[in-house]
Amino acid sequence: xxxxxxxxxxxxxxxxxxxxxxxxxxxxxxxxxxxxxxxxxxxxxxxxxxxxxxxxxxxxxxxxxxxxxxxxxxxxxxxxxxxxxxxxxxxxxxxxxxxxxxxxxxxxxxxxxxxx
Amino acid sequence: xxxxxxxxxxxxxxxxxxxxxxxxxxxxxxxxxxxxxxxxxxxxxxxxxxxxxxxxxxxxxxxxxxxxxxxxxxxxxxxxxxxxxxxxxxxxxxxxxxxxxxxxxxxxxxxxxxxxx
Numbered sequence: 001x002x003x004x005x006x007x008x009x010x011x012x013x014x015x016x017x018x019x020x021x022x023x024x025x026x027x028x029x030x031x032x033x034x035x036x037x038x039x040x041x042x043x044x045x046x047x048x049x050x051x052x053x054x055x056x057x058x059x060x061x062x063x064x065x066x067x068x069x070x071x072x073x074x075x076x077x078x079x080x081x082x083x084x085x086x087x088x089x090x091x092x093x094x095x096x097x098x099x100x101x102x103x104x105x106x107x108x109x110x111x112x113x114x115x116x
Numbered sequence: 117x118x119x120x121x122x123x124x125x126x127x128x129x130x131x132x133x134x135x136x137x138x139x140x141x142x143x144x145x146x147x148x149x150x151x152x153x154x155x156x157x158x159x160x161x162x163x164x165x166x167x168x169x170x171x172x173x174x175x176x177x178x179x180x181x182x183x184x185x186x187x188x189x190x191x192x193x194x195x196x197x198x199x200x201x202x203x204x205x206x207x208x209x210x211x212x213x214x215x216x217x218x219x220x221x222x223x224x225x226x227x228x229x230x231x232x233x
Contacts, residue, residue: 004159033220042120042206042223043160056212056220091159105221107152107159 002026004108006092012114013082021077021111025094032075033105034067035091043091049075082115089113118143118209122224130232135179135194137227139207142188148210149190150221151181155203163205166190177201202231 005024013019025032030051035043036059046065048056051072060067064083069075079086089112093105123138141147148167152160164175171183181192190207204226213219 035221040125040225042208042225043221045211045220045222048220059220093160104162104165107161109157109159 004092004094004106006090006108006111008111009109010112010114012116015084015115016081017115018078018080019082019113021079021090021113023075023077023092023094023108025073025075025092026096026106027073029094029096029106030072031095031103031105032069033093033095034075034077035093036061037089037091037110039088046077046090079113082113084115087113087115118147118211118222120207120209120222120224122205122207122227124227125225126228126230128230128232129197131199132196135192135197135201135229137192137205137207137229139181139190139192139224140188141190141207141209143209148219149181149183150208150210151175151179151190151192152206152208152223153177153203154206154226160206163192197229197231199231199233202229204228 007022032049034046037043045059047067049069064080066078089110091110093107095103095105119142121140150165151163164173166173166183174180206226207224208221211220211222
């Protein structure tokens, strides 16, 4: 597609429910990032993939959060046993590989998760 | 460790007035700095970035920012505000670098810009 696509755009989950958020990066982009943006805050890094390899998951807030990118393209962020504090917008970004830092990260529109 | 501080969570200007959004950073290595804009219910769009070279960086929609190492600042400016500039603006610094590939971004808390007619 032309840009980074995320689905669903909105998700309401009951506390304790499992959810899965999908990200379709720009075709051919090697790098993929997930960020969490709480209300009134800036995005915070969750995890990073280079192709199918998850090179950094240091930002995942708990072991209830799990991300995968099995074929190096589409990625899924899964949250188990959702809690109210998980309510946030989850942003996905992708970028092409470059030897330096001159590549731009393109962001999707995000998935707004509300846990009730 | 890297961090970003944006001074002022809300800024209001009149249409046609100067826009100045402040950003200070902390970085233990030469920083790569970014400004992103976010419209309601939209993702983040890159306005401009500083990596190396010229310290005055021009971006889209008439915005520019100047990297000042001595002040650890990267303030965003636009000479004349337009109604369509109303949005939230985020300053970011590059975080961990993954062996040459694009690193993660560390964002400030954002500044919401309002433009009065």
